[in-house]
Amino acid sequence: MSIQKRRERERAEREQLIITTARELAEAEGWEAVTTRRLAERVEYSQPVLYSHFKGKDAIMTAVALEGFAELAEELRAAPATLAGVARAYTDYAERCPALYDAMFRRHVDLPFATPQAPPALWASFDVLTEAVRPHARGEDLGLLTETFWAALHGLVTLTLGGRLPRDQHDRRLALLVARFET
Amino acid sequence: MSIQKRRERERAEREQLIITTARELAEAEGWEAVTTRRLAERVEYSQPVLYSHFKGKDAIMTAVALEGFAELAEELRAAPATLAGVARAYTDYAERCPALYDAMFRRHVDLPFATPQAPPALWASFDVLTEAVRPHARGEDLGLLTETFWAALHGLVTLTLGGRLPRDQHDRRLALLVARFET
DNA sequence: TCCGAGTGCTAGCAGTGCTAGGAACGAGAA
DNA sequence: TTCTCGTTCCTAGCACTGCTAGCACTCGGA
Numbered sequence: 322m323s324i325q326k327r328r329e330r331e332r333a334e335r336e337q338l339i340i341t342t343a344r345e346l347a348e349a350e351g352w353e354a355v356t357t358r359r360l361a362e363r364v365e366y367s368q369p370v371l372y373s374h375f376k377g378k379d380a381i382m383t384a385v386a387l388e389g390f391a392e393l394a395e396e397l398r399a400a401p402a403t404l405a406g407v408a409r410a411y412t413d414y415a416e417r418c419p420a421l422y423d424a425m426f427r428r429h430v431d432l433p434f435a436t437p438q439a440p441p442a443l444w445a446s447f448d449v450l451t452e453a454v455r456p457h458a459r460g461e462d463l464g465l466l467t468e469t470f471w472a473a474l475h476g477l478v479t480l481t482l483g484g485r486l487p488r489d490q491h492d493r494r495l496a497l498l499v500a501r502f503e504t
Numbered sequence: 505m506s507i508q509k510r511r512e513r514e515r516a517e518r519e520q521l522i523i524t525t526a527r528e529l530a531e532a533e534g535w536e537a538v539t540t541r542r543l544a545e546r547v548e549y550s551q552p553v554l555y556s557h558f559k560g561k562d563a564i565m566t567a568v569a570l571e572g573f574a575e576l577a578e579e580l581r582a583a584p585a586t587l588a589g590v591a592r593a594y595t596d597y598a599e600r601c602p603a604l605y606d607a608m609f610r611r612h613v614d615l616p617f618a619t620p621q622a623p624p625a626l627w628a629s630f631d632v633l634t635e636a637v638r639p640h641a642r643g644e645d646l647g648l649l650t651e652t653f654w655a656a657l658h659g660l661v662t663l664t665l666g667g668r669l670p671r672d673q674h675d676r677r678l679a680l681l682v683a684r685f686e687t
Numbered sequence: 688t689c690c691g692a693g694t695g696c697t698a699g700c701a702g703t704g705c706t707a708g709g710a711a712c713g714a715g716a717a
Numbered sequence: 718t719t720c721t722c723g724t725t726c727c728t729a730g731c732a733c734t735g736c737t738a739g740c741a742c743t744c745g746g747a
Contacts, residue, residue, distance in 0.1 A: 476658040480654075540735060
């Protein structure tokens with residue numbers, strides 16, 4: 322049965338290759354440029370192969386987003402466990418991987434959010450954020466306060482990435498936001 | 505020269521019809537459903553007519569967004585001139601016209617933001633927001649603080665509309681945000 | 688009555704996501 | 718070794734997208 326094992330392994334490797342390639346392509350040229358044809362060409366397989374791994378293009382994006390959740394959680398855990406530290410790590414990550422951030426938090430993906438069924442990696446990120454917010458919750462519901470702070474970070478990130486807010490003052494805006502949530 | 509005037513008027517009316525129809529279609533089924541063919545069919549003209557009014561589909565979306573800016577400014581002006589009042593009016597508008605909000609603040613439109621060249625209607629909204637924030641600026645840069653508050657509102661709105669935050673607690677999150685920016 | 692500008696149509700291009708069908712390969716049986 | 722059967726993967730094609738070239742027609746002005 323070793324042959325079958327090898328096949329399963331090769332198949333898993335190919336699936337990972339598709340995800341990684343999709344991510345690279347999106348990061349380089351945006352998700353609009355990630356077409357099934359271009360993606361298939363890059364992984365050096367024909368188009369229908371993609372559909373033997375994923376239900377469709379959306380499912381590929383979802384897989385990429387899941388990778389992003391795990392990475393983001395790592396970044397947040399590595400950051401100083403303060404409100405400012407975690408906030409900075411969050412926006413830095415979004416700035417560094419805008420297409421990934423797009424897939425995770427802007428595009429429509431078929432994943433549960435804000436429920437116990439949400440991906441564990443997403444919960445991990447949220448937990449780090451929660452711990453950073455905790456010291457500053459003055460009797461407020463900690464979960465809701467964290468959601469609110471997260472939303473504020475998200476707004477800052479998306480408006481800046483989308484060119485609605487000038488990038489050069491981003492640091493000062495982030496500082497203002499953090500200050501308002503401290504204490 | 506009256507004939508020419510009539511033609512110009514009819515042309516302007518048709519242009520408005522295209523904008524209104526695009527808006528209705530987007531609000532009813534989302535922007536993905538707004539294809540040039542469906543839009544042309546609804547306004548009862550052939551597809552190429554759209555291109556005699558607008559450079560492309562994006563330009564139609566931009567025209568719709570501009571309408572939205574004007575409407576939003578009106579709504580904000582009509583709201584109680586407090587931080588809570590304006591914030592509530594902002595999120596209410598987004599909730600009521602999600603597709604319009606999408607075109608205005610989420611999709612890529614070819615408009616200048618956060619510069620003096622930005623659409624006047626957009627500045628009008630921002631000015632109302634600024635006045636609501638002013639009493640709570642404790643020595644901070646008022647423009648930057650307003651941008652930050654706006655970003656936070658935007659984050660709340662987009663995460664909620666995108667299904668990333670449960671709608672039912674929206675009011676409480678909004679109250680938390682406003683409380684953090686008061687004083 | 689005729690002309691010419693200009694308007695709006697039909698038809699088509701290149702590209703999209705996705706799928707049906709068959710060809711080719713390779714593992715196991717005879 | 719040869720045959721058979723499954724699986725794997727590709728070619729070809731569908732229905733759609735945004736957009737445009739080019740022709741037919743209309744209609745005001747002479």
